Amino acid sequence: MGSKNSTTAKRADALRSIEAIVQAAAHCLGQNPEASLSEIARAAGVGRVTLYAHFASRAEVVDAAMSHAIARGNEVLDTVDLSGDPLLALARYIEAGWHLVDQARALLAAAQRELPAGRILELHAGPAARVEALVARGRAEGAFRTDLPIPWMVNVLHAVMHSAAEEIRAGRLAPDRAADHITATVLAAFTSPGTPVPEAGSGA
Amino acid sequence: MGSKNSTTAKRADALRSIEAIVQAAAHCLGQNPEASLSEIARAAGVGRVTLYAHFASRAEVVDAAMSHAIARGNEVLDTVDLSGDPLLALARYIEAGWHLVDQARALLAAAQRELPAGRILELHAGPAARVEALVARGRAEGAFRTDLPIPWMVNVLHAVMHSAAEEIRAGRLAPDRAADHITATVLAAFTSPGTPVPEAGSGA
Numbered sequence: 001m002g003s004k005n006s007t008t009a010k011r012a013d014a015l016r017s018i019e020a021i022v023q024a025a026a027h028c029l030g031q032n033p034e035a036s037l038s039e040i041a042r043a044a045g046v047g048r049v050t051l052y053a054h055f056a057s058r059a060e061v062v063d064a065a066m067s068h069a070i071a072r073g074n075e076v077l078d079t080v081d082l083s084g085d086p087l088l089a090l091a092r093y094i095e096a097g098w099h100l101v102d103q104a105r106a107l108l109a110a111a112q113r114e115l116p117a118g119r120i121l122e123l124h125a126g127p128a129a130r131v132e133a134l135v136a137r138g139r140a141e142g143a144f145r146t147d148l149p150i151p152w153m154v155n156v157l158h159a160v161m162h163s164a165a166e167e168i169r170a171g172r173l174a175p176d177r178a179a180d181h182i183t184a185t186v187l188a189a190f191t192s193p194g195t196p197v198p199e200a201g202s203g204a
Numbered sequence: 205m206g207s208k209n210s211t212t213a214k215r216a217d218a219l220r221s222i223e224a225i226v227q228a229a230a231h232c233l234g235q236n237p238e239a240s241l242s243e244i245a246r247a248a249g250v251g252r253v254t255l256y257a258h259f260a261s262r263a264e265v266v267d268a269a270m271s272h273a274i275a276r277g278n279e280v281l282d283t284v285d286l287s288g289d290p291l292l293a294l295a296r297y298i299e300a301g302w303h304l305v306d307q308a309r310a311l312l313a314a315a316q317r318e319l320p321a322g323r324i325l326e327l328h329a330g331p332a333a334r335v336e337a338l339v340a341r342g343r344a345e346g347a348f349r350t351d352l353p354i355p356w357m358v359n360v361l362h363a364v365m366h367s368a369a370e371e372i373r374a375g376r377l378a379p380d381r382a383a384d385h386i387t388a389t390v391l392a393a394f395t396s397p398g399t400p401v402p403e404a405g406s407g408a
Contacts (some may be wrong), residue, residue, distance in 0.1 A: 029319040099401050113317055117374055145392070145401075152385050155371050156364060163363030170321055181356050188349070191401045197349075199397045 018054050018064075020044040024084055025065035026107060029181065033110035037061060062114040064124050073100040074126045082130065086138030087198055090157075090190070091183045093134065098161055098179045105165040128154055138190070145192040157186050222258050222268075224248040229269035230311060230408055237314035241265060266318040270327050273279045273311055277304040278330045286334065290342030291402055294361075294394070295387045297338065301331065309369040332358055342394070349396040361390050 024044035026098045028035035037058055041051040063082045068155045101108075111120055121128075131154045138144035144153070160182050167173035172175070188197040228248035232239035241262055245255040259265045284300045286293045305312075315324055325332075335358045342348035348357070364386050373376035377385070392401040 010291050062347070066341050083276045117370055121374055148385055148388060151376050152371070152389075153357070155367050155376070156389055159359060159363045159367030163359050166321055167356070167359050170325055172359070181352055184352060184397070185360050185393050187357075188397070189389050189390050191395070193401045195386070195394045197392070197397045 014054070016132045017044070017046050017050055021046060021051055021054065021061070022064045022068045025061050025117075026068045029062065029065050029110040030069070030104065033113065035110075048188065058113045062110050063119065063123075065107060066111045066115070066120075069104050070123050070126060073097075073104070076100060077127060077130060082134050086134065086141055086143040087187060089134055090138065090186065093131065094157075094183045094186065095179050098164065098182055101161045101165050101176065102168070102178070105162075105169065108165075109163070124158070131157060133189075144190040145195075147193065153190060157172045157187055160185055160189075218258070221248070221250050221254050225250060225255055225258065225265070226268045226272045229280045231267050233266065233269050233314040233370075234273070234308065234311045237310045237317065239314075251270065255376065256367060263318045266314050267327075269311060269320070270315045270324075274327050277301075277308070280304060281331060281334060285345055286338050290347040290370050291391060293352065294339055297335065298361075298365065298387045298390065299383050302368065302386055305365045305369050306372070306379065306382070309366075309373065312366070312369075324329060328362070332362075335361060339394075348394040351397065354377065360393055364389050364393075 019160050021040065021044045025035075025040045028040050032136050038048060038053060041048050044051070051061075055064070076096060077093070077100075080092050082093060108120075111123075115123075132150055135144060135150050135153050135157075139146045139150070143154060164173060164178045164182055168178065191197045225244065225248045229244045230347075231238075232244050232247050241255060242252060244265065245252045248255070255265070259268070280300060281304075284296050286297060312324075315327075319327075336354055339348060339354050339357050339361075343350045343354070368377060368382045368386055372379050372382065395401045
């Protein structure tokens, strides 16, 4: 019984340390993609030895931080209404998703440096599935083009959202214009050849 | 005279070494963004000491390799006819530029790891100026939308081209479909709200 309690306590300690490290990593890497493991351990209030006891490499820390940020992003996206007119639903997704990308851009830079492209796609599978479903519905309802594959259209949406983050970082785009520019671009990109591009903010 | 000849000969040697290192770097990093400086020196037929005599850091080698690849890309783009119907000119630019992006994608990955985003934009200033001029002409002639800034439209074109390279690397896009998908996407993205999206391969 004493031994079991001690194991339970150790496990609870370990879980607390891991959670503190993951949150500190998401925060530190979100400020600076080159934040060191020492800085992350310090921000988490644990020693380097504890950090290395739980994570074998910098890549593992970055992976956990990215997973954490995406899980939080999924919670935000859960609150976005993706029903109704697909054009307006897409605009709402961009408005919410754009802020997540904006907040996570330094973390994504760290991920792009440490993790294989395939792993980054895998981590984005949750958000991607949401957009895939929306694009498929928009195609079925005649709002979006059907001459390009759905995965390509999802890729275009995310590529344009991510490029906006880079344009802001390079000082070439004002953050408050990003959602409008992305929406105007993607609504046009998703329009069938021969069909007029919808006016921004308009329904189908 | 002997001394002058010897200086000239040394300078010629140095230029030959630098050129060999830059070409080897563009080749090796184009195969594998993580190629080491030792591998690059070996491929160039010089010692590591010679490499370090000319380049202070890995970032300098990557920068020189990227500059070299972009200069060669500019030579290719010089042969593309960007006059006439802006829609067809854009399709020709994508057809040629896409292959350059495809060939340079590992090198670009190395550059994204080693160089600041601002430097990568600066290195792309030549290709960017070309597209800027084409986009400006297409807007003046009524072929492209004017409700978004020119730098944003140039960014969208390059973001979609680069994302295609990543989709291919992830096994989600067949290389022979890339130019068609990019062209169909960007022609639509560049269409004014209220105007029909041009059919692929059609003129204005």
